[in-house]
Amino acid sequence: RLLHLHNQTCERLRPVSxxxxxLMPPTVRKIAGRINTACIAAHVDALAWLDISLVERLxxxxxxxxxxxDSGVYRPIASVDAATAxxxxxxxxxxxHGWNARLASRISxxxxxxxxxxxxxxxVATKTEKELSKGVLVGPYLSVSALSDALDVYPRLMGRFxxxxxxxxxxxxxxxxxxxxxxxxxxxxxxxxxxxxxxxxARAFAVVSSAAAAPVPQMVVSLLDLAMAYRTIPVxxxxxxxxxxxxxxxxxxxxxxLPGHNFGLASAVVxxxxxxxxxxxxxxxxxxLPSEHYYDDFxxxxxxxxxxxxxxxxxxxxxxFASGRPRPAGTRVQAPELDAGKTQPxxxxxxxxxxxxxxxxxxxxxxxxxxxxxxxxIRLVLEEFxxxxxxxxxxxxxxxxxxxxxxxxxxxxxxNVGRAATLPLVQRQYRDKPPFAFARGSELFHxxxxxxxxxxxxxxxxxxxxxxxxxxxxxxxxxxSFSTRSGKRTRDGECTSPAHRRLxxxxxxxxxxxxxxxxxxxxxxxxWALLLSxxxxxxxxxxAELEMLAAVSVYSTYPSLxxxxxxxxxxxxxxxxxxxxxxxxxxxxxxxxxxxxxLQMLELRSSVYFDYxxxxxxxxxxxxxxxxxxxxxxxxxxxRTHPTRDSLVVPSVASWHAPLAxxxxxxxxxxxxxxT
Numbered sequence: 001r002l003l004h005l006h007n008q009t010c011e012r013l014r015p016v017s018x019x020x021x022x023l024m025p026p027t028v029r030k031i032a033g034r035i036n037t038a039c040i041a042a043h044v045d046a047l048a049w050l051d052i053s054l055v056e057r058l059x060x061x062x063x064x065x066x067x068x069x070d071s072g073v074y075r076p077i078a079s080v081d082a083a084t085a086x087x088x089x090x091x092x093x094x095x096x097h098g099w100n101a102r103l104a105s106r107i108s109x110x111x112x113x114x115x116x117x118x119x120x121x122x123x124v125a126t127k128t129e130k131e132l133s134k135g136v137l138v139g140p141y142l143s144v145s146a147l148s149d150a151l152d153v154y155p156r157l158m159g160r161f162x163x164x165x166x167x168x169x170x171x172x173x174x175x176x177x178x179x180x181x182x183x184x185x186x187x188x189x190x191x192x193x194x195x196x197x198x199x200x201x202a203r204a205f206a207v208v209s210s211a212a213a214a215p216v217p218q219m220v221v222s223l224l225d226l227a228m229a230y231r232t233i234p235v236x237x238x239x240x241x242x243x244x245x246x247x248x249x250x251x252x253x254x255x256x257x258l259p260g261h262n263f264g265l266a267s268a269v270v271x272x273x274x275x276x277x278x279x280x281x282x283x284x285x286x287x288x289l290p291s292e293h294y295y296d297d298f299x300x301x302x303x304x305x306x307x308x309x310x311x312x313x314x315x316x317x318x319x320x321f322a323s324g325r326p327r328p329a330g331t332r333v334q335a336p337e338l339d340a341g342k343t344q345p346x347x348x349x350x351x352x353x354x355x356x357x358x359x360x361x362x363x364x365x366x367x368x369x370x371x372x373x374x375x376x377x378i379r380l381v382l383e384e385f386x387x388x389x390x391x392x393x394x395x396x397x398x399x400x401x402x403x404x405x406x407x408x409x410x411x412x413x414x415x416n417v418g419r420a421a422t423l424p425l426v427q428r429q430y431r432d433k434p435p436f437a438f439a440r441g442s443e444l445f446h447x448x449x450x451x452x453x454x455x456x457x458x459x460x461x462x463x464x465x466x467x468x469x470x471x472x473x474x475x476x477x478x479x480x481s482f483s484t485r486s487g488k489r490t491r492d493g494e495c496t497s498p499a500h501r502r503l504x505x506x507x508x509x510x511x512x513x514x515x516x517x518x519x520x521x522x523x524x525x526x527x528w529a530l531l532l533s534x535x536x537x538x539x540x541x542x543x544a545e546l547e548m549l550a551a552v553s554v555y556s557t558y559p560s561l562x563x564x565x566x567x568x569x570x571x572x573x574x575x576x577x578x579x580x581x582x583x584x585x586x587x588x589x590x591x592x593x594x595x596x597x598x599l600q601m602l603e604l605r606s607s608v609y610f611d612y613x614x615x616x617x618x619x620x621x622x623x624x625x626x627x628x629x630x631x632x633x634x635x636x637x638x639x640r641t642h643p644t645r646d647s648l649v650v651p652s653v654a655s656w657h658a659p660l661a662x663x664x665x666x667x668x669x670x671x672x673x674x675x676t
Contacts, residue, residue, distance in 0.1 A: 003316050006286070010320040013038040020059060028061045028234040030259040031136060034323040034334035043278065047285055054274055061236030062271040064261065065089070067185045071274050074188040085185040092183035096156040099178060100144050103157050103244065107253045110246035118248045123169040124162045125247045128256065131171075135332030136231040139256030140247070147242055147255045155242035155257065156180070158264065173243040173262035180240060181266040190273045193292040193299065195355040195412060199369040199463040201290040201301040202362060206465040216367040216465060218304040219359045221350045222311040225342035226296035230261035230272045232336040241265075272296075275336055279317050287313050294353055300346075301359075308346050314338075355412040362465065372460040373412045381405045382455060385448050394438040399428035406451065410583075414459035417602055419583035420594040421450045426586070459602055473566035475512040477613065478554055479620035480546035480573075481505055503528060505542065507550040507648050508624030510631075511558060518639045521631065522557050523623040524648035535589040547573035548593040549650060550624070551580060555600045557649040563604045570613035572621070581610050596651055 016038035024032060041055045050072040063069070066089045070076075079085070110121060131137045141147040148154050158178045162169040175181045198221050206216045226232075235241060241258040261268040276293040283291040283300075289310050291300045302310035315338060319325060322335035344350045348360040354377050358370040385402060388394040394402075403425040410418050424443040428436065438444050482505040511520040526546060535545055551571055555562055571577045579585035579594050601608070615621060622631040623645065 002287070003313065007316060007320055007324075009042075010036055010039040011324060013042060014324065024059055024234075025061065025236075027238045027259045028059065028236075029334075030138075030234075031232055031333055032058060032234040032259075032335060035336075036321055036324070040278070040321055043282055047281065049278060049281060051274055051278065054278065057236075057271075057274075058234065061234040061238075062261070062267070064235050064237050064265055064267045064271070065092070065180050065184050065240045068187070068267050068270065070187045071270065073274065073277060074190050074270060076187060077189050079185050079187050089183045089185075092156070092179050095179070096154055100155070100157050103159055103178070104144055104253065107159070107244050107246050110248075111251060120162055121246050121248045124160055124171055124245050125249050125254075127162065127169055127171045128160070128245070128247075128254070131228075131231065132256075134228065135334075136228055136260055137256045137258055140254035141256070142252055142254070144244075144255060147257065151239045151242070151257060153239040155239040157255070158241075158243040158262065160243045160245040170263065173241075173264040175262065175265040184266050186266060186270060188270060190269060192294050195353040195357070196369075196371060196461075196463060197292050197299055198301040198352060198357050198359060199371075199465065202359065202367075202369050202465045204290070205303070206362075206367060210466065216362045218348065218363050219301055220304045220306075220346035220348055221299065221301045221352060221357055221359060222308070222346040223300070223342075223344040223350060223352065224298040224311065224314050225339045226276060226298075227337050227339035228260075228333065229296040230263055230268045231258065232333055233261055233272050233275055234259055235261060235271075269295075279314065279321065282317050283313055289313050297353065299352055302346065304346075304348070306346075311343070311346060354408065366464070367466050368462050368464045370460050370462050371412050373409050373455075373458055375456075377405075378409065378455045378458075381409060382452050385451065389438055389445070389448055392438055393436050394428055394444060395436050396429045396432070399425045403429065409455065409458070412458075412461055414461055414601065414605065417459070417583070417598040418451065418454050418595070420579075420585055420591040420598070421447055421454075422584070423447075423586070423588060423591045459605075471565060472514040473568045473609070474562065475514070476554055476567055476569040477510045477618055477620035478547070478550040478569070478571060479508050479615075479618050479624040480543065480550045481508075481621075481624045482541060482543040482546050503542070505546050506624045506626065507546060507553060507650075508620045508622065509550060509554040509557065509648055510620045510623065511554065511561070512638070513561065516639070519635055520558060520561075520646060521623055521635075521640070522554065522646040522648040524553065524650060527650055544573060544575040544587075545589050545593070547571060547576035548579065548590055550620070550648070551576060552593050552597045552600070553648045553650045555597065555604060555606075556651050557646060559600075559604060562606050565606055567606050567608045569608055569610050570618065571610065572613050572615040572618045574612065577610055577612055 014036055017036045020037045021029065021033055021035070035058055037055050037058055040058065043049070044052060044054060053069065053071065067085055080088075110118075128137065132139070138150070139147070141150060144155075144157065156178060158173040158175055158180070160171055160173050162171055198219070202216070202219055205219065209216050235258070238257050238259055241260075241262050242255060243262065244253055244255040247254045261272055273295065276296065276298065280291045280293050280298065283289040289300060289302065291298060291310070291314060293299065298314050300310040300314060318336070318338050322337060327333065327337055349356060349358045351357070351374050354374050356372050356374055358372075361368045361370060381402070384398075384405075388398055403422050406422055406425075407419065424447040428444060482503075484503060505526045507524045507526065509522045513519075526549065531542075531545070531549070535542065551569065571580070576590070579590050580597060583594060583598055585591040585594050619631070619634060622628070622634065628645070
């Protein structure tokens with residue numbers, strides 16, 4: 001009923017929109033002529049929406065190079081001063097002729113390339129022809145001068161190339177190489193939702209249900225996709241959308257321009273997102289639909305009893321803002337529209353941003369949302385890794401792409417397992433020099449071997465949506481001491497290696513269990529033979545490494561106590577703390593320990609919250625410095641599980657160097673012979 005009345009109101013405004021749209025420049029009208037601008041303006045006004053210039057931009061087009069005005073919606077960012085921005089823009093325009101001549105020459109030279117190397121050119125040509133058939137491109141022109149005559153303004157060309165995405169090719173127009181992005185001044189940046197947005201909504205429903213003394217209801221999630229995304233939002237400077245590439249099908253250089261936005265322009269991100277942002281706001285404000293959008297993807301968690309009304313609401317709002325009805329097949333795009341072929345109808349389990357979201361566990365005694373990575377995404381990432389290995393090379397750009405994809409996959413797994421193992425990719429991306437070899441036995445190969453074993457076995461991420469009388473968290477304090485000693489004598493805790501005879505250190509841990517109000521105390525001397533076989537041997541200090549080792553070892557010491565529990569773990573060393581919080585370290589010595597910790601979490605399934613504690617307030621400082629009498633005084637009145645201290649169990653050499661497959665198939669082996 002509400003949707004019907006809403007739609008009627010927008011239809012009554014359509015004649016007004018037709019008159020407003022007569023103000024559109026011809027290039028804007030090509031793709032935006034059917035937008036219901038009066039309807040959009042009415043929503044902006046009724047909701048007091050911050051983006052008051054949105055309708056003007058939909059009528060006149062969005063600027064894409066130079067200063068980009070603030071929409072008032074997104075997070076502000078620092079930008080260059082106006083004088084610098086103006087100078088960059090002027091210099092960029094002045095250099096257009098020289099740039100175009102060089103780019104056109106490079107494109108033309110592709111005609112001499114070997115047939116085997118033209119596969120990317122064929123893919124770009126095919127994708128471009130597909131866009132042309134939908135009316136979102138204009139061309140082809142066979143020369144820069146012909147393109148310039150058609151536009152009446154001299155362009156500055158972008159080269160077009162293709163990148164593989166989800167098994168397909170996406171065309172990118174290189175706004176970075178042609179200088180457009182540097183000549184663009186942005187004052188804001190978008191903030192996007194994460195894949196776990198449905199869990200946030202589920203928690204909100206759980207709070208309401210709890211207040212009504214009702215169980216958490218069953219939920220579903222649907223997803224809708226905007227068709228051709230950036231292409232359907234008009235620009236005011238179409239001469240800066242021009243691009244060229246070599247078309248091997250015609251053996252000619254082809255040049256085109258867009259009435260909408262290119263993929264590859266820095267301004268396209270903010271400009272485009274302003275449209276779906278309003279759609280989501282309308283759905284939330286008028287229909288109480290907890291909808292969000294990730295660029296061109298609408299994410300709609302909803303109650304199962306609502307059926308498909310959430311999906312229908314987004315579909316109807318999109319039509320109200322556009323032509324009012326679906327575009328007939330074979331006709332030109334003249335307003336933003338949904339891609340019906342990519343709609344995922346409401347279901348308890350759906351793939352959200354590449355992560356399978358399972359809401360089926362919400363009803364029941366332990367309401368939760370489960371997330372796990374789409375197996376197809378894992379397959380594609382491993383395939384990309386494998387192709388590079390077979391080729392024997394991995395470029396810095398490829399390493400950067402792989403690292404980004406791996407971080408995304410790992411973000412949807414339990415804890416931060418595996419992030420530290422990406423260090424060889426960081427090395428390749430930022431430090432390695434040509435020829436960028438990728439050989440068996442190299443650090444890169446070990447990285448590849450690690451992930452091809454781990455990724456198919458990634459544990460799911462489970463997020464509880466209710467607060468109940470859960471077991472209170474364990475409190476863990478760990479610390480380490482390090483010093484050097486002059487003289488030739490060796491003492492307990494010193495390295496017996498002649499090269500490190502002067503090294504001393506100790507590890508300490510205190511664990512308090514609020515369930516039975518008991519405390520456990522453990523300490524150990526560093527096993528230098530193990531450590532120096534894995535750590536750099538020329539350090540002046542190893543305090544960060546020892547702090548990390550103490551933190552890791554407490555989980556090897558008390559696995560039965562910690563398994564499945566929430567843990568609040570306090571550390572007074574910020575280097576070790578940062579590495580454990582982020583699951584990553586730039587130093588190989590620390591990265592190995594971080595990796596061991598998160599592999600421990602695979603088996604223990606504990607939820608660990610790390611926090612900083614000042615050194616003077618860290619009770620684990622006492623066992624790490626043999627201050628046992630003082631520790632006994634501090635713990636007086638608290639029940640001790642053992643009258644004497646436990647030995648802090650450092651993971652064995654075998655567990656540090658064992659193949660990952662063995663770790664994952666029998667993780668308990670790494671905790672053998674440990675006190676509980």
